Amino acid sequence: MNISPIYLTECTKKATGKSAQKIIIDYKILYAKTLxxxxxxxxxxxxxxxxxxxxANFNQFFKRNTGITATQFRQSKS
Numbered sequence: 810m811n812i813s814p815i816y817l818t819e820c821t822k823k824a825t826g827k828s829a830q831k832i833i834i835d836y837k838i839l840y841a842k843t844l845x846x847x848x849x850x851x852x853x854x855x856x857x858x859x860x861x862x863x864x865a866n867f868n869q870f871f872k873r874n875t876g877i878t879a880t881q882f883r884q885s886k887s
Contacts, residue, residue: 814829817829818830834874837859837870838871838874838875840859841855841859841867841871841879842882844858844859845879845882845883845886846883846886848883852864852867852868852879852880852883855867855879856868856879867879
């Protein structure tokens, strides 16, 4: 895009009311929830699909942004 991260954040904040980082986090959470609905994928496979090197880091990220663990989310949707 050839723009600075600061300018990108300013533009997204003006257009959406959210920072670029928050938009990316929201997208990752939405994608994680979509993958967690697919019962054929383990939580570890979901973590790796989202480019987390460690499942524990994914679990921490998911819980910090949703308030529940990925496993709890999956169980609540079953």
